[in-house]
Amino acid sequence: MLRFIGFTFYKAGHDIQGVQDTLFAIFMQAAIFPPLVNQIMPKFVSARELYEVRERPSKYYSWRVFLLSNIVAELPYQILMGVIVFSAWNYTVLGIQEVSRQGLVLLFIVQFFIWASTYAHMVASALPDAQTSAMLAIIMFILSLLFSGVLQPPELMPTFWLFLWRVSPMSYWISGIVSTGLHGRQIVCASSELSIFNPLKGETCAQYLQPYLEKYHAPGYLLNPNATTGCEYCPLSVADQFFSRAEVYYADRWRNFALGWAYIGFNVIMTVVLYYLFRIGAARKLVRRFMKTRTETGLANTL
DSSP: OHHHHHHHTTTOOSSHHHHHHHHHHHHHHGGGHHHHHHHHHHHHHHHHHHIIIIIHHHTSSOHHHHHHHHHHHHHHHHHHHHHHHHHHHHHHHTOSOOHHHHHHHHHHHHHHHHHHHHHHHHHHHHSSSHHHHHHHHHHHHHHHHHTSSSSSOGGGSOHHHHHHHHHOHHHHHHHHHHHHHHTTOBOOOOGGGOEEEOOOTTOOHHHHHHHHHHHTTOSOEESOTTOSSSEEEESOSBHHHHHGGGTOOGGGHHHHHHHHHHHHHHHHHHHHHHHIIIIISTTHHHHHHHHHHHHHHHHHHHO
């Protein structure tokens, strides 16, 4: 799938459409989340059931150790997957860049896989089976992805959805990769993206547009400043101006990376808390009642 994405947006152009295509390539990369959690959750639920009928009654080791060991055991695989995805996706979409920027993009991609793994454990720790866990995890992820600021700039969102944009981990992850991978990229408008107009008689395009450029600090540039007819104006000059509408800034790249680890830490803590509440504490009665109801309903449908 990543090869398909990479070659669909292979070396996107330096016009406005090319920059937007690169943004959507980053957006679509996150679509690997559903198959990823669908591989992790069944194994975790199976291991949890075995632990609860064998190790926990014998008190061979703590349930906290069981949870953390499952999370840690996934880390080498997620790091390896991150490196593979980076190799298949980065050079086809973003191309070869400075080592420091490529390294940070790699860190963001690896971080995404670690976040997805801990997220899967967090959801599955509270729910009775892998199917229910996967459905809830994917629904929550889709909401997080839809309100990440890619499909709709934050300034156009209603107040409630603006709140979702602020709490969505995908907002910071996509912002981090976009700002790192496309910072400083020069925009060369295609002919269809140019604003074409005629200046006043006796003025060049530069003279006619100068008051506008100075007063409003216009982000674009003139292609033919000395022409006296058919002025061609490109509304943007660098990719950073395009992404600023979504509040994506290069200066925030390390902040976004740190927030990604904060979300991972939250997932790990909530895995422990939710397991205690739903598998050990008082809420486990609700889980057992839910499972009993599902079993009886399934039996009735079979008969």
